[in-house]
Amino acid sequence: MEPSKAFCPNSACCARGQIGADNIVIHDRKRQRYRCTRCRKTFSARKGTMLEGLRKPTELIVIVVTLLSYGCPLQAIVHAFGLDERTVASWRDRAGVHCQRVHQDVVETAQLDLEHVQADEIRVKGCKMVAWMGLAIMVKTRLWLAGTVSLTRDRALADRILQQVRRCAEPLKALLVLTDGWAAYPGSIKRAFREKVKDTPGRGRARLCLWPDLHIGTVIKRTQKKRVVEVTRTMSHGSQEEAERLxxxxxxxxxxxxxxxxxxxxxxxxxLATLTRKCRQGARRLRPLETGMYLLGTTYNLCWPHHELCKLTHEGRVCTPAMAAGLTDHIWSVSELLHYKVAPTPWVEPKRRGRQKKDAQTPVPVRKQPSNRALVRLRKGVLCSATG
Incomplete structure (x- = not known):
C-alpha cells in the first residue's frame, strides 16, 4: 500500500483528487483500506478501479477481460472457467465503463495535433434490432479517438462522434477530416470545429467561426456485384492543395x-463478438455494444502493439497508438488498465451568494445625556408623573 499515490474519492472532501497532499494514511492493511485525514472517511484501495467490490481472484478477472477484448465469445468463457453467464456479462460491462473513464481521462484531455482524422460508421445486426456504431481515428498514430452507438443513423450520431473528436484536438490547428458520402458529416464537422469570436467590445453575443485551416474531404465508392468500380473524391470545405499536404x-x-x-x-x-456477421452472439441491447466498444478501443490504444507503427517508416520500435501519440511511455498490461484510477476534479469552494456581510464592529457605548424635561405635569388640575 502506497498512501503517497492515493487520493480521497469523497466528493464532499476539500482534498478530493489531490495526490501527494499528505492527507491519506493507511487505515487497515489486512482489508486494504485508506483513511483521509481531512474528512475522516475510509475507502478501499480498489476504489475507482474495475475491481472494486469483486471477490473473485484478480488473476481470473484479468484473464477473462483479456479474452473478452480479443473477441472470445461469452459462452466459451463460461464453459472454460465454470463461471455464471451473468457474472461474465457483468465483468464485461464493468470493464467497459471503466475503460470509458480511462479514455476520457487519457485521450480526450490530451489536446493533440490531429492533422488527419477519418470517421465512419458500422451497421450492427443484432437480435431483433439494427444499430449503428460510429468510429473515428487519428491516421498518423492510428489512435482511436471517438466512438458512439445509436439505434438510428441520423445527425445526432454524427454530432456525437465529431464532438468527441473536438475534445481530443488542439484548437485552431490545421486539420483534415475525411468521411464517406453520408450527407450528415460535413454539417456536423462544421458545427464541432468552430470557436467563439467577439467582434465588438462590450455586451453582446460572440460569433461562432470555423477554424481557418479546417478541410473536409468526401470519398464515395460505387460498387457493382460487391466490387468497387468507381471512387469519387471531392472537397466539401477547404483547399485540395492543403489537404494533399496534410x-x-x-x-x-x-x-x-x-x-x-x-x-x-x-x-x-x-x-468484438457481437459485431461478427452470421453468428449467434447478436446484441440484444445497446449497453453491451457500447461497453464492448470502449473495452476494445481502450485496449487497442494502450495495450496492443500496432504492427504498422513498429516499422521503420513510422516509429521503428514496438509501440502502441498511445505511445506514438505521446500519451504513454510504455505498453500497458490489462491488469494495469483495470487498476488505473481516475482522479475526480479538485474541490472548489462554492461562491457565496447575496450581499457580503460587513465586518462586525464593536458598538461604542453612548452615554445618555440628562434630559431637562419636567418630571411631573398638570393633568386636569392634578399633578401626575411624566413618563420618559
Missing amino acids: LQQSQGGSVLNTAFIERLNATMRQR
Whole structure:
C-alpha cells in the first residue's frame, strides 16, 4: 500500500483528487483500506478501479477481460472457467465503463495535433434490432479517438462522434477530416470545429467561426456485384492543395481515402463478438455494444502493439497508438488498465451568494445625556408623573 499515490474519492472532501497532499494514511492493511485525514472517511484501495467490490481472484478477472477484448465469445468463457453467464456479462460491462473513464481521462484531455482524422460508421445486426456504431481515428498514430452507438443513423450520431473528436484536438490547428458520402458529416464537422469570436467590445453575443485551416474531404465508392468500380473524391470545405499536404505529413496516402478507418472497422468486427456477421452472439441491447466498444478501443490504444507503427517508416520500435501519440511511455498490461484510477476534479469552494456581510464592529457605548424635561405635569388640575 502506497498512501503517497492515493487520493480521497469523497466528493464532499476539500482534498478530493489531490495526490501527494499528505492527507491519506493507511487505515487497515489486512482489508486494504485508506483513511483521509481531512474528512475522516475510509475507502478501499480498489476504489475507482474495475475491481472494486469483486471477490473473485484478480488473476481470473484479468484473464477473462483479456479474452473478452480479443473477441472470445461469452459462452466459451463460461464453459472454460465454470463461471455464471451473468457474472461474465457483468465483468464485461464493468470493464467497459471503466475503460470509458480511462479514455476520457487519457485521450480526450490530451489536446493533440490531429492533422488527419477519418470517421465512419458500422451497421450492427443484432437480435431483433439494427444499430449503428460510429468510429473515428487519428491516421498518423492510428489512435482511436471517438466512438458512439445509436439505434438510428441520423445527425445526432454524427454530432456525437465529431464532438468527441473536438475534445481530443488542439484548437485552431490545421486539420483534415475525411468521411464517406453520408450527407450528415460535413454539417456536423462544421458545427464541432468552430470557436467563439467577439467582434465588438462590450455586451453582446460572440460569433461562432470555423477554424481557418479546417478541410473536409468526401470519398464515395460505387460498387457493382460487391466490387468497387468507381471512387469519387471531392472537397466539401477547404483547399485540395492543403489537404494533399496534410495527407503527406500524416503518412495517410497520396489521395483522399478512408482506408485507415475501414481497417479499424475490420478490427472491431474481428475482436468484438457481437459485431461478427452470421453468428449467434447478436446484441440484444445497446449497453453491451457500447461497453464492448470502449473495452476494445481502450485496449487497442494502450495495450496492443500496432504492427504498422513498429516499422521503420513510422516509429521503428514496438509501440502502441498511445505511445506514438505521446500519451504513454510504455505498453500497458490489462491488469494495469483495470487498476488505473481516475482522479475526480479538485474541490472548489462554492461562491457565496447575496450581499457580503460587513465586518462586525464593536458598538461604542453612548452615554445618555440628562434630559431637562419636567418630571411631573398638570393633568386636569392634578399633578401626575411624566413618563420618559
